Structures are given as structure tokens and as C-alpha cells.
Amino acid sequence: MSRVTARRPTVRITQAGEIRRPDTLAVEEPLEIRLDGQSLTVTMRTPGSDIDLVHGFLLSENIIATAEDIVSARYCAGTDENGQNTYNVLDVQLRTAAPVRPRAFLTTGACGLCGKTALDEVRARTRYPIPAAGLTVEAxxxxxxxxxxxxxQAVFDATGGLHAAGLFTADGAVLAVRxxxxxxNAVDKVLGWALRExxxxxxxxxxxxxxxxxFELAQKAVQAGIPLLGAVSAPSSLAVDLAADSNLSLVGFLRGETMNIYTGAHRITR
Known part of the structure; x- marks a missing residue:
């Protein structure tokens, strides 16, 4: 098995009785991100595209603006019980020291920030404001x-347990999927790809x-200057507020031929 998937024994209950067999699961491992040797954060992720993930994360947190802001990103030494490198610690050397430490990274619905505070914070940190005109996409x-x-989503096919994010051109051509x-993390990985490209x-x-x-995914789109975010499921109320505040077109329940346009309907043509 690769580092992306793992096999675990299961007991499956069916009308015909019990079936004992291994199941393929998505791997979840910690990734510690260090800046110039100092620990910055730890995120639980599926191994793979870690360099893209770090670039996207640092862009989202307003620590870097371009790929050139990173001199190097290297895995640190670290071994498991079998003496194999875990590849779970990445040390990033910045071209210039980060002027300030970013906000707290463990953000939940109970983080204590009100909606207005969160919106003001993103507005103040955005390097790439979304233009009012420009991109349009046919429905x-x-x-x-x-x-x-x-x-x-090849790994989802094998496990049923992964999220995905993709970057597309306006005519529907897919550029990157993670x-x-x-x-x-999936969003950070595609944003990291875009930054490095x-x-x-x-x-x-x-x-x-x-x-x-x-809200977090909408914030990441805004930080990268992406004008349209589409989701298969529902948006949160604060994500809609941020989209309206930042000129981001936000589309939810994007399934089949139907969709709900919450903000920025002028970008979707029929």
C-alpha cells in the first residue's frame, strides 16, 4: 500500500451473514510545518502534495505572496518504529522573515470570533482583491x-473517505485536482499548485x-484572488457574508444542472 491508503481488517454485516475482509482506508497523518526551524503549526492531512500544501497554507495565512518568497521546503529527519523516515515534518526557509505571526490556526465554530471580526480580518489581510469585472462562466x-x-478522485474511489478541490478555467478545463x-488541506494543495505555477x-x-x-474555504479563495467558488453542498452563513463582502461569487448545491447562486450572480451567464 502507498502512504495515501492503508488496509485494515473489518467485519461487514450483510443479509447473507458476516464477511471478514480488509478494507482500504485513507491515511491520516500529522504534518508539522516549521518556519526557519521554528514550529508554526500541525495539520492532520493525507500524505501527498505536501509541498503544494505548505505553499497554499502560507499563502492563505498571508505569510507569503509568491513562490519566490520560499527559498526551500525540506523534510526534516524523523523515523517511525521501523526506522523509516516519516516525512511528517517540513521546514520552510523564507527569503525574508515573516513580519508577524499569523492568526491562531486551530479555528472552530467556537473560536470566539464574531462574524464582523472575521470579515474585517480577511479584508485587512487580502493581498489580491477580487476585481468586480473579468471572469464570467456559462452555467x-x-x-x-x-x-x-x-x-x-482516484483515492476517493478506493476509500470513499477523501475531500477534493479543483481549479478550472472558465470554459471548464481542469488544471489541478488534489x-x-x-x-x-485539499484547497491549500491546489492553491499551492497555482502559486508555484x-x-x-x-x-x-x-x-x-x-x-x-x-468560511475557511471562502477565505482561502479570497486570499488567492479567485473570483468564483463552487461547492457541491451548502455554504455557511459566514461564508456567504464573506463572499458578498469580498466580491466573491459563491455557488452552492452545484449538482447536475441545478445550483444556488448566493453572491456574484453576474459572473454566471445563461
């Missing part, structure tokens, strides 16, 4: 994007996510 092209994203146990600010791209659109 039919937008409706087809989740199906394209789903077709690229999977992860955490939806925020010099596609940030991503004013001409569409971000599609396989689940719901939380």
Missing part, C-alpha cells in the same frame, strides 16, 4: 465541473470543492 460549464472533479482527508492572483480561475463551502 452549463460550471454545472459540469463537479463531475470532472469527481472523475479525478484530494485530502481535510477539505481545507505563477497563477496567483488567480483572477481567471474557478475553485470547485467536493463538500460544503465553509
Amino acid at each position: 452549463a460549464a460550471l454545472a459540469a465541473m463537479p463531475g470532472t472533479l469527481r472523475a479525478e 484530494e485530502d482527508i481535510g477539505r481545507h 505563477n497563477r496567483v492572483p488567480a483572477h481567471d480561475l474557478v475553485l470547485i470543492v467536493s463538500g460544503r463551502a465553509s
Whole structure:
């Protein structure tokens, strides 16, 4: 098995009786991110595209603006009980020291921030404001994007346990898809790809996510200058507020030929 999936024994109950067999699961492991040797945060993620994840995370947290802000990103030494490198610690050397430490990283619905405080914080930190004009997407092209994203989810096919995020052009061409146990990590991975490909600010791209659109995912889209975020499931109220405040088009329940446009309907043409 790869580091992305693992096998575990299961007992499956069916009408025909019990079936004992191994099941394929998505791997979840910690990744410690260090800046210039100092621990910054630990995120639980599915191994793979870690360099993209770190670039996207640091972009989302306003620590870097371009890929050139990072001199190097290297795995630190660390072994498991079998003496194998865990590849679970990445040390990032910045070209210049981060001027301030970013906000607390363990953010939950009980973090104590009110909606206005959260919106003001994102507004103050955004390097790439989303232009009012520019990108437009035909509704039919937008409706087809989740199906394209789903077709690229190879690990989900094997495990049923991963989120996905994808970056698309306005005409529906897929540029990058990443999977992860955490939806925020999947988004960071595609944003990291875009940063390393010099596609940030991503004013001409569409971000599609396989689940719901939380405030955190909307915030990441805004930080990268992405003008349209589409989600297969529902957005949160604060995600809609942030989208309206930041000129982000937010589309939810993007399934088949139907969708709910919560903000920025002028970008979706029929």
C-alpha cells in the first residue's frame, strides 16, 4: 500500500451473514510545518502534495505572496518504529522573515470570533482583491465541473473517505485536482499548485470543492484572488457574508444542472 491508503481488517454485516475482509482506508497523518526551524503549526492531512500544501497554507495565512518568497521546503529527519523516515515534518526557509505571526490556526465554530471580526480580518489581510469585472462562466460549464472533479478522485474511489478541490478555467478545463482527508488541506494543495505555477492572483480561475463551502474555504479563495467558488453542498452563513463582502461569487448545491447562486450572480451567464 502507498502512504495515501492503508488496509485494515473489518467485519461487514450483510443479509447473507458476516464477511471478514480488509478494507482500504485513507491515511491520516500529522504534518508539522516549521518556519526557519521554528514550529508554526500541525495539520492532520493525507500524505501527498505536501509541498503544494505548505505553499497554499502560507499563502492563505498571508505569510507569503509568491513562490519566490520560499527559498526551500525540506523534510526534516524523523523515523517511525521501523526506522523509516516519516516525512511528517517540513521546514520552510523564507527569503525574508515573516513580519508577524499569523492568526491562531486551530479555528472552530467556537473560536470566539464574531462574524464582523472575521470579515474585517480577511479584508485587512487580502493581498489580491477580487476585481468586480473579468471572469464570467456559462452555467452549463460550471454545472459540469463537479463531475470532472469527481472523475479525478482516484483515492476517493478506493476509500470513499477523501475531500477534493479543483481549479478550472472558465470554459471548464481542469488544471489541478488534489484530494485530502481535510477539505481545507485539499484547497491549500491546489492553491499551492497555482502559486508555484505563477497563477496567483488567480483572477481567471474557478475553485470547485467536493463538500460544503465553509468560511475557511471562502477565505482561502479570497486570499488567492479567485473570483468564483463552487461547492457541491451548502455554504455557511459566514461564508456567504464573506463572499458578498469580498466580491466573491459563491455557488452552492452545484449538482447536475441545478445550483444556488448566493453572491456574484453576474459572473454566471445563461
